[in-house]
Amino acid sequence: MHSIFLRIFGRSGKTYKALRSILNLEKGKVLDLGGGEGRIAEFFAKNGYKTVILDPSKEMLDLVRDKRIVKKLGKADKIPYGNNTFDLVYCVASFHHFSEGSEKNKINLYEKISKEMIRVVKKNRKIIIIDLNPNKWFLGRMAELFERKKGCIFFPPEEIKKLFRKYNVNVYEHGSGYAVIIIK
Ligand SMILES: C[S@@+](CC[C@H](N)C(=O)[O-])C[C@H]1O[C@@H](n2cnc3c(N)ncnc32)[C@H](O)[C@@H]1O
Numbered sequence: 001m002h003s004i005f006l007r008i009f010g011r012s013g014k015t016y017k018a019l020r021s022i023l024n025l026e027k028g029k030v031l032d033l034g035g036g037e038g039r040i041a042e043f044f045a046k047n048g049y050k051t052v053i054l055d056p057s058k059e060m061l062d063l064v065r066d067k068r069i070v071k072k073l074g075k076a077d078k079i080p081y082g083n084n085t086f087d088l089v090y091c092v093a094s095f096h097h098f099s100e101g102s103e104k105n106k107i108n109l110y111e112k113i114s115k116e117m118i119r120v121v122k123k124n125r126k127i128i129i130i131d132l133n134p135n136k137w138f139l140g141r142m143a144e145l146f147e148r149k150k151g152c153i154f155f156p157p158e159e160i161k162k163l164f165r166k167y168n169v170n171v172y173e174h175g176s177g178y179a180v181i182i183i184k
Helices: 004-009 012-023 041-046 058-062 106-120 138-150 157-165
Strands: 029-033 050-055 070-073 086-092 121-130 170-173 180-183
Touching (some): 012 121, 029 041, 041 050, 050 058, 058 070, 086 106, 106 121, 106 157
Parallel strands (some): 029 050, 029 086, 050 070, 086 121
Antiparallel strands (some): 121 180, 170 180
8 A cells, every 4th residue: 555655745647747757768668666556657658668667565566457567576676687678767755665674784785776776777778766855855754754663764865866876877866856867
């Protein structure tokens, strides 16, 4: 089930349009990391993108309705696809969940995850991370307060940018403060 934060997070159609405008690519193969029940992925599938959801929750994947979406069980730190496979890798409201409750290994784990995301995206293509900002938005602060107890770790955009800047990629924040964009 969606958390209350996800419901308030925004309409999925609106998020899809924002992603599309940042993406600037008509067709291609996209990977939705932590895509859950396909709230955003279904728009990509409907619009002709070959769409894959990678998620460790069978319960969530079972809720995916669109038959065009490829459902893959797995985690962001070990993406079961080859190098340079996707035209877009994105995650919406899921980056903070990839921590799996492990504050201790946070840096190691997120270093693995960022490396994996870069590995599977094609050269000159984008990774887009959309998540709540725990330092800025009221909703971000609230989400952090409640979801931290479940082991989620929220990264402000500056920290996400720092994480990816270690690699040979371009990293910037979308003007709206809505997303961090990484170009391989
Ligand atoms: C709040 S839901 C967001 C779902 C979807 N992105 C959306 O916007 O509707 C977070 C998702 O992250 C998934 N998740 C948790 N740990 C993960 C991991 N290590 N790798 C990939 N996905 C993970 C959960 O199973 C869940 O489906």
